[in-house]
Amino acid sequence: MQILTRFIPLLITGIAGLVMIISAFIPYTSEWGQKAGQFFNILAAFAFVLGGGNLLKVHLKKISDQSVGWGYSGVVLICFIATLFVGLFKIGAYPNPNFPNVPFSGETQGTGSWFWWAYEYVFKPLTATMFSILAFYVASAAFRAFRAKNFEAILLLGTAFIILLGSVSAGVFVTNWIPNDGPFGDLRLENLRIYIMQVFNTAGTRAIMIGIALGIASTSLKIMLGIDRSFLGSGD
Amino acid sequence: MMNFLNTLDRRWIFLAMALCVGVPILVIGLTGYTFPETPTPLAEAFFNEVDTAGEAKGRRANILVALDFDPASAGELNPMAVSLVHQCAQKGHRMYFISLWPVGPQMIMESVDKVIKRHYPEMVYGEDYVNLGFKAGNEQVIKVMGIDLTTEFRTDVEGTTLSKIPMMQGITNLEDFDLIAEISAGYPGSKEWVLYAATQYNIPFVSGMTGVQAPQLYPYFPNQLQGLLGAIKGAAEYEFLVNNWVREDAMAKVLEAGGFPESKAMETAAALASKPQQVSTWTVTAEASTLGPEAKTKLIELATAPIPGEYLEGQRRMGPQLFAHLLMVFLIILGNVIFFAQRRRGGGA
Structure with missing residues (x-):
């Protein structure tokens, strides 16, 4: 098990780091850097899946333990699953004008789709509000500190x-x-x-x-x- | 009094800030009044870099427009993005939109809808602009794009293969772009573009960014970062420059069509655009005698035509910004008055 949990990860890290350094300094090896970059980008895409899984795990545990504020975890999970569902299945998306008869050909984020609606009327105002609140706290801090x-x-x-x-x-x-x-x-x-x-x-x-x-x-x-x-x- | 101020409930401060921001928004919304802006050399550098992109190659410029922000900072950055697209569209540059932020494609769509679809409907998707969408991988995406763009982006945001998009012909990596113009709200953003694209491949690079990010990017100006717009102030200055230039450009075209030599037309248009209220007086002077009545009417129309609201967002937002900053200064002074008064009485702060 030490090989799987220690040696292999360390070997991958060492080789990947070395490749990136070499490819930056030796033009002949620049393609190696490109390949390593591609690997990284594929892994980065997987990280979204991993992140989603982690989110589910953390909040499901909070709900099952009924720990303080578990209701908020419920809100997070409902929003997460609902957004995922309308995005993946392109609910309400207009068909692609080039392929009107092909199912799921429409644009997920196209105007009028449920995903667009959630972004425009839920996500956008919420994030903008969170950022705007800073002005109030900065003013209060300026007065006191x-x-x-x-x-x-x-x-x-x-x-x-x-x-x-x-x-x-x-x-x-x-x-x-x-x-x-x-x-x-x-x-x-x-x-x-x-x-x-x-x-x-x-x-x-x-x-x-x-x-x-x-x-x-x-x-x-x-x-x-x-x-x-x-x-x-x-x-x- | 001092005791009251010292124990002041912070909700009063919140209320003062709400009024300082809310009242100017309402007043500006009702009257349309904006505060005058004097562009700084940084905004002028940004504008000039976009203006002259591709000139050396004697063809339409290929501009990589990276919109790396989300709705949280859209209040600060959207006016920059809109003005950037406005300048590129008016200039006739080809725009290649991408984003390293997951909600960046929505920011791209917003700018495209506000500028291209509304004011430049003649621009053709795939020939004049293309949306390559979002790619995960942060700076690694930039690194791979530096070597081979098609490895990273196989299709545009609509799923069309890049080889079928006319304006993608001849674009293989970052070096095929005449300029990278980026609007950034953090990581990945301006710094990554400087480190992995502009410096490495010696590509001209301009960037607009949030106020908190700007101090970190000043060290790169002007060698690795040729133009910098910081916060809503930078957005307002750039917006002012673009609006003025668009009016100037339209006036120069009318003057040229009316028989003015190119250099004279540009010089006169610049003078007229800076003082639009004097255009009608100018049209009756001897200098304008060669112009026909249609050209004169067109010039007056251009001078008096209101600028569309979407091109004034940055300047409008300077109103709330002004009063919020004045409140901050007032609160800092007030806080210090209380502090020194308490110290004189021998109390701690």
Whole structure:
């Protein structure tokens, strides 16, 4: 069993990682990378099935255990199964005009289909609402947590003001008296915003990005060489 | 008073935010008023890159339009997508739509319906634009497309084999595109396109993205990312540029048909489009004497014709954005006033 649960997964990981690295540097082997990519994409499609199965397992268990909030799990399962059903069987979809007599030839997401209806009138407003709620929490957090407690906080606060005002026409209005093409044109809020984003932000982001890239390289090597085995699901 | 503010129920803040967002939406909806936008160099770069795509090759440009977002961020990104399709359609570019997000095809359909089907009905599916739909696999899809696009996409979204689609002839991999234009809400998105397509194959790349994503992409501008639109502000600036250019382009065509030399027509159209309220006055000047009455009427029509609502969404959304930002600034100042007042009294924050 150790061969199936340990050795083979580690071997696949090592070989796949090595192939991807080699194919990036040696043009002759670029096709190997393409093949590995195709394998990955097929697996990614399977991941949707696996994800669906996992969703069923988790929520069915919650319902059977009657744990706290099990009713919500019921809602999730009903919505999941209903969407899957109307999508797979193309309920209400108009037939494809090129093949009007062929069953299931219509477009799943075509206007008027049940799938389209669920997307347009359920999924779309719900996700947009969830995202919109952020504005309310950000406002509340800004009122309670954004304090000028020390020098660093004052810098952060000043930057926030410039970005907030420079991103809307208020920024233009406030510093409109500074000629844009004059020697102090860069001090206009909308120009200061761009300067902060392109200079200070870029410098900071680049440093973080380089750090992350080095971290990814070292972690990837550890995984490929079998030193880090946490992805196998054990405590090793 | 300070005690009341310090223990302020957060529902009052929620109500203030609701009013700051809701009232401008209603007012703008009723009056149609939008705030003036001054395009930044970033939006201008985005616009110019789309405008000049394919010019060096002397043919219609092939633009890969990747819409990698979902309804959660559509409020911010849809105006960008609509303006992008609007500019490409007006310019006559060929558009190849794809998405790395599962609900991306719906975003594609929305942009196609709003722009192409409504305003450019003469454009033919399969010849002027094609929808390749969604593919699972994140950045791996980009990597495979870089080598062989047909391995990844065998059919379009309607199930038609790519070899039967006229505009797919001669398209084998990413290098056959003159520009990649992408609208992104996260992963996979702009960064993956920069890393695995634009940099690797040296393909011009422009991207519009959410406000939270933009700071991470600034380091790539302008070498690996030639144009960048950040949040609704970027969308509004780009929308303003596209609308202005479309009007300018239509006016230049009228002037050229009226006997103006090409360069003079473009120069005059640019001046007229920037001040549309002065067009009727201009038509009675000596400069316009060579134009016939029909051309003059057409010019006045172009100057006074209202811009369709779907092309103003970005600029309209800047209204709620303005008041929401002002509220945020006010709340931060108020919070700090309370903080310092308490500190003076010797209380903790």
